[in-house]
Amino acid sequence: MQYRHIFVVPFLFISSMAVAQKQQDFAMNPQMRTIKTDTIVMAKATKAIPEPKAAAKLAAVTKGTYKPVPLAGEKSYYGSMNDYVTDFVRKYMSVNNRTLSVVMDRGDSRFSLIDNVLQQYDIPKELKYLAVIESALNNNAVSKVGAVGPWQFMSSTAKLMGLTVNGRRDDRRDLYKSTNAAAKYLAYLYSQLNDWLLVVAAYNSGPTPVQRAITKTGSTNFWEIKQHLPKETQGHVLAFIATATIFENLSKFIGMGSVPTDFNFGGDAKAAVAEKKAAKPQFTDEELKSMAIVRISQPISMDLLCQELSIDKRMFDRWNNDYDLFEFNTYPSEYYSLRIPKDKLEKFIEKKESMGKRSKQIYAQMTM
Numbered sequence: 001m002q003y004r005h006i007f008v009v010p011f012l013f014i015s016s017m018a019v020a021q022k023q024q025d026f027a028m029n030p031q032m033r034t035i036k037t038d039t040i041v042m043a044k045a046t047k048a049i050p051e052p053k054a055a056a057k058l059a060a061v062t063k064g065t066y067k068p069v070p071l072a073g074e075k076s077y078y079g080s081m082n083d084y085v086t087d088f089v090r091k092y093m094s095v096n097n098r099t100l101s102v103v104m105d106r107g108d109s110r111f112s113l114i115d116n117v118l119q120q121y122d123i124p125k126e127l128k129y130l131a132v133i134e135s136a137l138n139n140n141a142v143s144k145v146g147a148v149g150p151w152q153f154m155s156s157t158a159k160l161m162g163l164t165v166n167g168r169r170d171d172r173r174d175l176y177k178s179t180n181a182a183a184k185y186l187a188y189l190y191s192q193l194n195d196w197l198l199v200v201a202a203y204n205s206g207p208t209p210v211q212r213a214i215t216k217t218g219s220t221n222f223w224e225i226k227q228h229l230p231k232e233t234q235g236h237v238l239a240f241i242a243t244a245t246i247f248e249n250l251s252k253f254i255g256m257g258s259v260p261t262d263f264n265f266g267g268d269a270k271a272a273v274a275e276k277k278a279a280k281p282q283f284t285d286e287e288l289k290s291m292a293i294v295r296i297s298q299p300i301s302m303d304l305l306c307q308e309l310s311i312d313k314r315m316f317d318r319w320n321n322d323y324d325l326f327e328f329n330t331y332p333s334e335y336y337s338l339r340i341p342k343d344k345l346e347k348f349i350e351k352k353e354s355m356g357k358r359s360k361q362i363y364a365q366m367t368m
Contacts, residue, residue: 071241071244071249073085073264073265074266082265088241093250093254094259100243100247101254104247107247114128114179115128118179118183126196130151130240131179134150135149135150135151139174140173149170149175150175150178150179151181155172161181161184163181198214200236204233205230210225238330290341292342292345293337294337295337297335298356298360299336301359302327304358304359305355309344309347310344311344
C-alpha cells in the first residue's frame with residue numbers, strides 16, 4: 001500500500017523494530033520492571049510478596065478442584081463480553097505473530113514438562129501460557145528489579161515457595177523446580193480468588209490490588225472489577241486469554257499471521273479455511289490524503305484524546321483498530337503509529353504533553 005499522501009511526524013525515532021512488549025513508565029506507578037529475554041522484551045508490575053501469615057498456606061498447597069480456564073468464544077463465561085474478547089484475540093494474534101512463532105518453536109519440550117508438573121497439582125494445562133507472557137519461556141529472563149526465570153519470581157517469593165536462591169544456585173532458572181513453585185503459588189491464589197482470570201491478575205499485580213477491587217465493587221467477576229485494576233494488569237489478563245486461546249485453538253494459523261475471518265470461536269460452525277486471502281484496503285484514498293501519522297511511545301487515553309481533539313470515536317477506532325493493545329501494554333513494539341486527521345495535527349502537538357500527563361493520572365487512578 002502506498003502512503004505517499006500521509007504526513008508523518010517523527011516525534012520519536014527507533015533504531016530497530018525488534019519484537020517487543022515494553023511497559024510504559026507511568027509516573028504515578030514507579031514500581032515497574034522490564035523483563036529482557038533473548039528475543040522478546042516484556043514488562044510487568046512488581047508482584048506483591050505474600051504476607052507472612054500466608055506462608056503456611058502456600059507451603060501446604062498440594063492439589064485442589066478447579067474450574068476450567070475460559071478461552072475466547074466461551075459465551076457461557078464471557079457473556080456480553082464475548083465479542084470483545086474474540087476481537088481482542090484476533091488483533092493480538094495479528095500484531096504479535098512473530099513473537100508467537102518464536103515461542104511455538106521453543107515450546108514443545110518445555111510445554112510438555114510444564115504440563116506434567118501442573119497435572120500433579122490438578123491445575124489446568126492452560127496455565128502454562130502464563131509463563132509465555134511472563135518470560136516467553138526464557139529460563140534466563142531477568143527483570144530490572146530482580147525477578148528471574150520463566151515464571152519471574154522475586155527472590156523472597158521464591159524462597160517462600162521452597163526454591164534455593166543464593167550466590168551458587170538459583171532455582172528460579174530451573175524450569176522444573178520453578179514450575180513446581182509456580183503451581184503452588186497459583187493453587188494458593190485460586191484458593192483465595194476462585195477464578196482463573198482473577199488469579200492471573202493477582203499473579204501480575206499481587207493479590208492486594210485484586211482484593212481491593214473486589215471490595216470496592218462487591219463483585220468477583222473480572223469484567224466488573226477490570227476498571228479498578230492497574231492498566232498493565234488488565235492487559236496482562238487479556239494477553240493471557242489471547243495466548244491461551246491461540247495456542248490451544250488457533251496454533252495452525254500462527255504461520256498465517258491472522259485468524260481467518262470465517263473462524264468460529266464457539267466451534268459450532270464450519271471449519272475455517274487456512275489460506276491467505278487478498279486483504280481489502282484498510283483505508284480509502286480520501287482517508288489516506290487526510291491522515292497524519294504520529295509515532296508515540298506513551299499511551300494516551302483514547303477517550304481523552306478523542307475528547308480533546310474532537311475526533312469521532314468510531315473513526316478513531318477504525319483508523320487505529322489495534323490501539324487498545326498499545327493502551328494495555330500488549331503491543332509488540334514500544335512505539336505506536338497513531339493515525340489522526342491531518343487537520344487535528346497542530347492541536348495534537350499543542351496538547352500532546354498535557355494529554356500524556358492526564359492519561360498517566362487516569363491510568364494511576366485504576367490502582368487506587
